[in-house]
Amino acid sequence: MAFLDLSNLQKFYGTNHVVKDFSIGIEKGEFISFLGPSGCGKTTTLRMVAGFEVPDQGAISIDGQDVVRLKPNQRNIGMVFQAYALFPNMTVAQNVGFGLKIAGKPKDQIAERVTEMLALVGLKDFGARYPFQLSGGQQQRVALARALAPSPQVLLLDEPLSALDAKIRVSLREEIRNIQRDLGITTIYVTHDQEEALSMSDRIVVMHDGIAEQIGEPFEIYNKPASRFVAEFVGTLNLIDATVEDSSTGRVKVAGQHLELGRSLEAVNGATVSLALRPETVRLGRIADGDQTLTGLVEEVSFLGSVVRIKVALGGNHIVLDTFNRTISKPPSIGDQIEVSFPSESVMI
Amino acid sequence: MSDVTVSKPKTTRSWAWLGIAPFILFAVMFLILPTMHIIIGAFKNQQGEVTLDNIRNLFQPSIMASYWISIKISVASAFFGCLIGFAIAASVTLGGLPKWIRAPLMTFSGVASNFAGVPLAFAFIATLGRLGLVTVLLKSWFGINIYAMGFNLLSFFGLTITYLFFQIPLMVLIVTPALDGLKKEWKEAAQILGASGFQYWRMVALPILWPTLLGTFALLFANAFGAVATAYALTGSSLSIVPILLFAQIRGDVLQDPHLGYALAFGMIVITGFANGIYIWMRTRAERWMK
């Protein structure tokens, strides 16, 4: 059995079936993200782990011990909330030391641990301040230190960065990941931001309507999505309508042009299928021999800094592709006829 | 805030004074001057000389007894008003009662907190007086004769119960929004850090609510301490609380010394002012963590 084991969790709010048969085993020290659109049941699942909600069915165990019966204050779990939730009447140091004080630790031990935790989150000199004197990012660091101070077995974070500015989000997510790795603490991280999930996690659980659609490493989730939902939710996806010409060889027709996918298709000849392509697998121009090529008209060019995103019209379809911004070559302009190419293996159906 | 008058200095400035002049004039003439007159009068004798005699004369047993019973009633009704009002507000906001109860409760509290004075006394005479509904029902249904047991509406206990009728709702009105301001995450954060419900209340919720509670207590205290009408209508002059003594003094100089009346009134201001002073002092201590 895994260190943190959720099996067949179910939760209803009235007749609203919010979590449907959710299972996952999380190894000790693993960093798992729950990724999904808002309302899909991520928070509810997390709150069942924390003990704030009781599952209608299923089991949760930590280190072999069944915890469903235990109250939140008996589970030895740390949690970071979206809205910081620092106690406004306590200083930063008192906030961080709260869990230890409750546990009845002696004063000097608390003080030592608080100093250690504040150093860990880079707020060494902020112990005497009150929460209202801190920025959002600083408050969230304190919240993290507070959650970690009593050395919990499991750390839960519910969209901890979504209230912060983009820049702080990026730096803080690296910091959280580093601290997590240093302490080796088993962590569940809830987010609706795929970039966050992809960059931080050992494994990702993509959730949809109360179901775990796919569980896997970021690489797997991104490149081998198990379902259409996963493919669309994680990353940008080009969807192109194609007509099957020969399902055994994988020959299809897109806007009057032929593509050889080089594998057999499930659809019958003459059926319409959608092909899915990640923007970064599509290249400008004809590059390698084995690649498939399509010709279309440039419809939009957006300059995103290091990357240029080009939207190409193919009959009724569009392909978005990303190319690196190189100083030597100018990107094409709107109305140009261009060729785009991609390896046939990168096409998802 | 930056100074808006900068753009057109002359005209706005002369105008602006006029805007608050009526208020200042009103406050000075009908609030501050009359109060000052009483305070100064407390330190003068009939001949207009400065003296401490009036204040000294307050320390005679009968007047001290009046102050003492007044303070007791005010503290008791403020304390239980806070306690019970808090319990009711907490039940409705945090206790999981149906949501629809809230709106009627708040409306009723608005009404009851303003239902003071003479009619309130009538209501309690009709309920807990010798022929009141509850008195009679207790006697005929349960054989309990509360008057035989020493209950008296015209007493410390009776007056406190009566005052609670406006004290409790006032507390409910003030503390309900404060309870709404307690974030659910605070409780959850405390719980997940190992705190029991009691520890959460003691270490987080109560300290956060403390300034509101203190302020309300001071307000309720002053509210009860200055109340005349209810007590007068209930007891006539038989229960000698300070405001009733002062009322009788103003009407007929029962103390046979007009300047002792000033001193009596001055004592009332000192006590309510003292209560509020304590409140302000404790609040500044409790509010270090506020913006």
Next chain:
Amino acid sequence: MSKKIWSWLALVFGILYFGLPLLGTLEFSLKMRRGVYSLDAYAAVLNDPQFRATFSYSVIMALFTIVLGVIIVVPTAYWVQLKYRRLRPFIEFITLLPLVIPPIVVVFGYIRLYNTSSWLPLTGSAMGTNILLMFGYATLSLPYMYRAVDTGLRAIDVRTLTEAAESLGANWLTIMTRVIMPNVLVAILSGAFLTFAIVIGEFVMAALLNRPAFGPYLQIMGANRAYEPAALAVIAFAITWACMGLIQLVTRFQKFSRVAR
């Protein structure tokens, strides 16, 4: 679920404590005729010329007090909001004073300060005393009136509204009556109904200034009659309830019209 049980207990206690006196009063007020419930006490009260005289007197006083309160409070709250932000704590302190200084002390001061031998002998004539009483009532309602209006002004952006009106060339009076007043009307009305409820039953000031108001009348009835006071208490409670109901009504109406806009 013991929390829920305690909550229900607290609520039931509240309902009993507040319900019984109201029930007791109502029941008592109906018992004037021996053996049966009747409205005799109410008839007696309503036919009493004293009742009509004192009640009308208090209603008129209440209306004048409201007007006075509006004149004093609205421009001040507006000005503090617009130009004198620094004065806010000071003004707020003054508006809260009536909650600290007992009314009996204030009226005692009036009697001594404005008596017949003083520089402003207001108590010398009936009209003068009425005016003095009106100012006294205004101090009683000051905390509530100021708070209501101040909250109302904070909800709208006074500065922007004023600047907009000024840029259209409106003068101060126009700004006040056409722009600010309509926007804080609901707040003023709330304050007004509350003032009404306070003034109607007020006892101490009217009694000590010897004016024939409703409060002292109630007290005299209480001292001399048995059943009429209960009827009067029911009537007073109904009036208070009506005032609070009206406050709710205007507030709700405002929410509605805000959304509709």
